Amino acid sequence: MTAEAGSGGGAERAQAVSSAAGGVSGAPGGAARLPGGPSGVNLLGLRSHNAALVLDLLRRAGADGISRLELAERTGLTPQAVSKITARLRERGLAAEAGRRASTGGKPRTVLRLVPEAGHSVGVHVDRDEVRAVLVDLNGTVVGERLRPLDLETAAGAQAVVEAVAAQAEALVGQVLGADSARAASAATLVGVGVALPGPLDHRRGVLHRVTGFPQWDGFPLRDALVRRLGVPVVVDKDTNAAALGLALTAAEDGGGSFAYVHLGTGLGAGLVIGGTVHRGARTGAGEFGHQVIQLDGPPCGCGDRGCLEALCLAAVERGDVEEAARVLGVGAANLVGLLDIDRVLLGGRTVAGAPGVFAAGVGERVAARAAREGVPGEAVPVLAVPGGARTVAEGAAQLLLAPVFGRGEG
Amino acid sequence: MTAEAGSGGGAERAQAVSSAAGGVSGAPGGAARLPGGPSGVNLLGLRSHNAALVLDLLRRAGADGISRLELAERTGLTPQAVSKITARLRERGLAAEAGRRASTGGKPRTVLRLVPEAGHSVGVHVDRDEVRAVLVDLNGTVVGERLRPLDLETAAGAQAVVEAVAAQAEALVGQVLGADSARAASAATLVGVGVALPGPLDHRRGVLHRVTGFPQWDGFPLRDALVRRLGVPVVVDKDTNAAALGLALTAAEDGGGSFAYVHLGTGLGAGLVIGGTVHRGARTGAGEFGHQVIQLDGPPCGCGDRGCLEALCLAAVERGDVEEAARVLGVGAANLVGLLDIDRVLLGGRTVAGAPGVFAAGVGERVAARAAREGVPGEAVPVLAVPGGARTVAEGAAQLLLAPVFGRGEG
């Protein structure tokens, strides 16, 4: 499928991927981004921006492809500029011509499409009882998968988990890309490895915080450990953020969409997508949806507060009262919609998957009621339960590396 | 964006202001921005972006000024690029040299500063009982003010209010800038007029929604009416958003800051600033903080729901129990901080101004408690009561027009 390390074309293509948007984990192309303020843009940055924009449109067009003139309309650039940009992308193997459209009286438009095999990314989902790794191409299509059990509670410390994640990633890269190490695959088309796991963490520095019940994880520099071990770029994020990113990059979403992904499983959390990128906040701790207090002086929660959404919701689920759980969740979702004025609410997680209709209806009712009270009733925010296969988080984790290629990084 | 066909330096300067960031209410410089996706950038857009960035740094430097090399460090651009950019800004009258710093062994740095008089903006605050208009310069300094009573309840319809606002704006421009009409002032240095008023509205289209108790306002196209009447760019926004924007542009805030401005007066609302720009959401309705439900099946609220933050908070104020009001507000603020992971919480409004210490302490306690539960205790989010003079909203309304000049528009 793809050239091994050492063969010229492959290496060039991999370079093309990682530099298309100015690199994955460093400073964006051209001018350095300093903390404390937005950065200036020079010609390299401008080229990266436009190239990433075109790549994103190509990705969203999917198998249908998209013509140069359509790209020009969507970007606001001139057709000639699009021709130059797409020529560069084709030269790097990221785009290719794929047939032509029907003529409308003149020369028919040539259809361009993304070359999915030009880049790959590994996504690893570290859950409480298993580690799932997927290898996806630039389209986000899963081309390889591995699953192994791992009990976080009995795992012998952080280093053992690092080793498990690294081994999974390397085995996956080896069996699918035919490279004998991640480092070698990196010379080919591997962009990097994304890791998603539950609980609070510092996405920017790649350091874990205190996962409930696992004090030994607090402060562990997971990203740096994996970078040393694997030799490829690594990004770490919360599972809810990864899932939200994965949903944000599906073809159904347009570039500027905003939504909340609410995950109800063993816990309750949310990933916020605003303007097409994941909102992580000042300390990358945003999305703590489970401990929103919605009942003053309510029942105590494990976190030490009272009346948390998570406590109320999980208690209702425990009692078997799914309707009440949905109603409670709906109050929280309505609060969120009112505060942020997002486009839609997506529900996921094991508990939701058990009764998707009930949750979608119950939450939707509360959200619609709020919309009717204070806005135009016709414009109610839709509430949908996402199919939520078991791979959702792992696929989103892989997108952590691909998103910057398409200009969706670090919104 | 109507610079009249006039001659002279004034007209040139006004043009310089409004084009520095690609215009106020139209497409940004260079390439058209289409709905449904981010836009491509060309050289005009690149120049606008960098010029706006430098202007923003000049503005934030205030009276101290800032040297070219410091601008280069902060933007990531080369010193030579900064020299070119500042030369253009000086040519347009927007920047000027202002002394030099002490030498550090070589040629001393030349200090640059913003020329405040190069641009002006009118901000109008339409409150329930009065209309306050201020004229500010590029620094945001108030250089003129007018106040007149206006009872919204007895005002003879929307058109009468339009006339009142327009008359206030024109009188203010006349008495301070010496122009006999806003149209003429537009040919000089007037960037436009910003209007802030309570209640839900569509910021993007400039149309009012149903203000509680004023059905005749629903659907009224206030912005277009004012544009026709005044002949200058007009922006309409909620009072809380205007106040938040004003706070976001004070020198204390750096460019990428994020905070929530919580306003407690006759009602309860919030303005969200994320990444230095006001977050307005998909339908520009974000910030509906007052009707966050924090008590399931709580006391009924005027909006039709139960247990709203506003109902609980105002009831406590009514009872004279300020401590309880602060506690309730703190629950809502803590929810907000957890969800969005913002840098700080700012409290304002008449009720807060009555007991700033109590509110800051009460809210701060709840926010700190949450931070201690789930994060690093030392990094608690600060909660501050802003001085909150009566002009806060009007000044912020004026910034609605100035923000785009400094690259803070339509985040």
Place this chain on the structure above:
DNA sequence: GCACTTTGGCAACAGCGTTGCGAAAGTGGG
């Protein structure tokens, strides 16, 4: 007074998207 450091502009340059124009590749009427 001289060596040195630092600032900042002039000139040449590479590279961006844009404009002008022509070749390529279709459709549709005679």
Place this chain on the structure above:
DNA sequence: CCCACTTTCGCAACGCTGTTGCCAAAGTGC
């Protein structure tokens, strides 16, 4: 069939961006 017309799209020239190389200006310190 041929020809006029439309539409797509690339080559070449262009204007403008930020960058690089270089040097004058303006200080400090021995």
